[in-house]
Amino acid sequence: MIKIKYFKEITFAYAILISLFHFGVNIWGGISDLWFNSAHFALLASLGFLTYESDKNENEVSIINLLFAVLSLFTFAYMVLFEESLYAVANSQMRTSDLIVAAMTIALAIEMVRRSTGYIIPFIISTCIAYILFLGQHIDGVFAFAGMSPERFLYRMYFTSEGLFGPIATISSTYVFMFILFAAFLLKSGAGDFIVDVSSAVAGKYTGGTGHVAVFSSALMGTISGSAVANTVSTGSITIPMMKKAGFKGTFAAAVEAAASTGGQIMPPIMGAGAFIMAQMTHIPFVTIISVSVLPAILYFASIAFYINIHAKENNIKGESSELNILPILREGFHFIIPLSTLIGLLVYGFTPTYAAGIAIVAIILSSYLTKNKRMGIKEILEALALGSKNMIVTGVLLIAVGIIVGIINISGVGITFSQLIMEWSGNSLLIAIVLIAIASLILGMGLPVTASYVVLSVLSAPALVGLMLRPELAALINAGIELPEVAMYLLSAHLIIFWLSQDSNLTPPICLAAFAAAAIAKTPPMKTGLVAWKVGKGMYIIPLLFAFTPLINGTWFERFEVFTFAMMGIASFSIVMEGYWDQKLNWIERAVFFIGAIFLLSPDKVFHMETYFGIIQNTHIIGFIIFAVSMGLHKMLKKESVVYTKLSETI
Secondary structure, eight states, rough: OOOOOTTTHHHHHHHHHHHHHHHHHHHHHOHHHHHHHHHHHHHHHHHHHTTTOOOOOEEEEEEEHHHHHHHHHHHHHHHTTTTHHHEEEEEEEEOOOHHHHHHHHHHHHHHHHHHOOOOHHHHHHHHHHHHHTTHHHGGGGOOOOOOOOOOHHHHHHHTTTTTTSHHHHHHHIIIIIIHHHHHHHHTTTTTTHHHHHHHHHHHHTTTTTHHHHHHHHHHOOHHHHHOOOHHHHHHHHHHHHHHHHOOOHHHHHHHHHHHHHGGGGGTTOOOOHHHHHHHHOOOOOOEEEEEEHHHHHHHHHHHHHHHHHHHHHHHHHOOOSOOOOHHHHHHHHHGHHHHHHHHHHHHTTOOOOOOOHHHHHHHHHGGGGSSSSSSOOOOHHHHHHHHHHHHHHHHHHHHHHHHHHHHHHHHHTHHHHHHHHHHHHTOHHHHHHHHHHHHHHHHHHHTHHHHHHHHHHHHHHHHHHHEEEEEEEHHHHHHHTTTTTTTHHHHHHHHHHHHHHGGGTTSSOOOOOHHHHHHHHTTTHHHHHHHHHHHHHHHHHHHHHHHHSSTTTTTTHHHHHHHHHHHHHHHHHHHHHHHBBSSSBOOOHHHHHHHHHHHHSSEEEEEETOOOEEETTHHHHHHHHHHHHHHHHHHHHHHHHHHHHHHHHOOO
């Protein structure tokens, strides 16, 4: 170990400089994408090696960590000083030093990922590298690959846009960094406390109120954090003890927080890193992606709220009277609306997400001076800058390392092969294809974080999904090379299906990070918490089916609201079926009737080949609505008769 005086202060200042560098380049530009992405990796990796596994003595650093940090910075310096290798290699003149630095960069990326996420992702990357270098030669069948020389592989991974510093790294260095920095400024300005206070004042008084506070606060926090685990830790430290105090069991409280926090990555306007990556991969405007994602996100949070309400009624958990008054809270925190409105307004007007986030950060600082108690001074600004860099270490290095996997998939053609296999295994059934992708996402989610899982799965399976969703005549035109605007929305539907299914790694055992984080706060068994969270977050599996079989994404706004309205009732009916309770316990016949109603409410008209009702509303939805309404009405009547009979019996 080496003892360095003021080491903590030095790394704090270094983190600030990293944020300022990214802010400046994203707003004003000045360097090429290749240089910027290389600098992005070098700065974050060096900061990670210096701080990620620090000992209790914050002024000490190991020699190996210091060496790795210096080598990380050297990878960028070499890129700048010897960029002519880009052109010399065309004449087979790649130097030995080029090969050494390229290999060292890959090794440093894998090592930083190992330290931050464990051994599974490095194992997957190493297997992919082995496959393209020599392993593919020994595989028979569709996955056979002739192999690639180490020199050519290192060149394409380091010096081109096919590997480490390609499109995925660009997304990380631009969109993702700026929005994580934006979230850091919001949190340092007190937005987290404001969100919890607003949630308590609005939702706390209803049945199961503290549970609804968790949902409401996680939905709001999700608009700025975009991270399920960060959402769980930030809001869960407040809401989980509140729920336990109100009467919810610890396991259920933790599960609700985990399921609600997972919605942070599907909640516009940020949606984690997913929306930015989606925009880059599909070439669909970012504003379009977040606009069509609003209604599905509301459906997901409503599905959790329904479950909480039913569970609270079953266990007689009432709302709590709160001393918090919404008007003073809004008066004190109204300035938080300004940066969010600025962000959304600039995006809608057509500015790039990076520029919009940069201006919104400035708006946070300026608007904080409209209040007396939450003004951001120099200290708070510097802390927010440092927090942004530190929060970006894991995500940034991970996305760059995943670029290796994506590059290998594209170079080897595995993505096309995998899509063809999905088409074959599914028997041209869209539903079976979605089930196969859900299984694949669950397996990948055991080792990959959500963003990485989405990137890998979208490269592998999005083309197959689009092909299955298109009508035969459209598919024929696309195969003929004709570009059609309406196909873009089918592509978006496919990517949203994959993105939503990728979220299940946060909730589904055996590895469910959000559920484990919530269990740590609630002091409950992690695996049991994960199982309950999987049940509470069932909307994560139902709603993607609406993307595929209804016009919720690719229809007109009238069609989207029609699907949204009936799906809301369908999810409520499905929640009643899952819990087996409404005003009283349901028998199996009642649950079966509610289940039939849910199926009709969630089904598209074309499944049953029925005529539309007055040419406006689908008959299946009308049938489902009638079943649902009659079931609810009869259930209420039976409940009242039961109450009257009980009172008469007690009187007698």
